[in-house]
Amino acid sequence: MTAAATEGQAREHVTPDTVHIRAPKLVGDEPATLIPVTETTPPESRSDKKERTRRAILDAALTLTEDTGLAGLSLRQVAKEVGIVPTAFYRHFDSIDQLGLALVEESFGALRAMIRDTRQGSPSLGQIVDRSVDVLAEHVRDQRAHFGFIAREKSGGSAPVRDAVRREFAYFERELATDLARLPMEHWSADDLRILSNLIVGSMIATSEEILRADPRDLPDIKHRARTQLLMVIVGALNWKSSAPS
Amino acid sequence: MTAAATEGQAREHVTPDTVHIRAPKLVGDEPATLIPVTETTPPESRSDKKERTRRAILDAALTLTEDTGLAGLSLRQVAKEVGIVPTAFYRHFDSIDQLGLALVEESFGALRAMIRDTRQGSPSLGQIVDRSVDVLAEHVRDQRAHFGFIAREKSGGSAPVRDAVRREFAYFERELATDLARLPMEHWSADDLRILSNLIVGSMIATSEEILRADPRDLPDIKHRARTQLLMVIVGALNWKSSAPS
DNA sequence: CCTTTCAGTGAACGTGCGTACACTGAAACT
């Protein structure tokens, strides 16, 4: 044991190369070949390595906040999880709040990807509803951590992060309103479209939160409920002008 | 100054009698009469005093969580705000989580009071909607702190508190479903009533959160939106069975 | 009147926190 330490200076502390990577999980993990991995992959530039650590920090934060929320996340926890010394955190983010804002951006990236999926093909109303709910459920499953983060920080402790989440949702809602305008809704005002959009987004958020915390076995029930609710809302919107005399 | 301290032993540290009371704000604060207040109100039993401190703790917690959430609330902060020494906290609650659960109970007490208000008189559908939104807005204004607490901790950091909030909402939703059953909704299944109830409660929660964070000047807009949405939902529900063949 | 109860005190502890500072060593640049 002690003899082995004579050559190569076995360092106890972690180096940039020992950074824990969580996301990609490379394939091809056959039994180790002749050549050590560290020599098979030499071309990693300094900025590549930095980006890798940044990702590791974001992933660690995403995982750690799952229990405590961003408010209960400490710089030191993140650093330990990533495998760097606490002060090194500052090379990537000015503060936990900055980290939070980056996570908001990233999480809404996932959300936008979902929307893109939903927009592909737009048949009958009923089919739009079915497809929307399916896509939502699927994305919540695949992006659990991101959706959970958004749901938590929407009313969370950090004002800047909270506001950022809300701004994104408002933007999102406006986008849906313009989408709705393309449907055959006879001469709706922009205001009314926004109101409808707000209702739908709210219902979608509630559904996401429910999926997040529910037992996966209950997912069909939740999807059924979401579909029904969406349908109720749409039917209501279509009949609203005529049947509701103020 | 120093002379005055000779008799009566002017104590620097706070005693139970200096506990900061926030809630009741007694009336009748005429200029001090001949007799010191401490002698005009001698009959305060030990348990009364304890209850008073307990209230002060709850109120202080309610105020302090407004910035940071329950997760960011420390026993020492609360104690300082109340005017007791940190360890005295344990005379009233086992932990911050227990405090949180007490606040959940109290907050939903306020919510139930609101429901009671809403139920008084049940005229036409349109009037029910108007009245419901008015009562909601009014109660959110009057019970800002409690509603804010619920909204925050619904997805907050402490699992027991979070679960308690959700349980209360589920209960609440079930209650609304039985209320809805009394309306003339032709042979709806219990399941469908629950789905509708879930949708309405969700929309109400969203509205509350919006009122909480919005400028008071925007309240009319928000109320208009809430009314419209509620109406859309109800109209949709009424027309749903017939016009949505899946 | 004497005893018990108990809300509140005050000192002390160990821990984890954010942040400052000076540093190292390899990659990047000239």
Add this chain to the structure above:
DNA sequence: AGTTTCAGTGTACGCACGTTCACTGAAAGG
């Protein structure tokens, strides 16, 4: 080859935290 850049290191600091323990003194109760 020589210099600069900079991600990550390691120490050290002061602070706020939760919790422990022995205590005090007035109200409650026999």
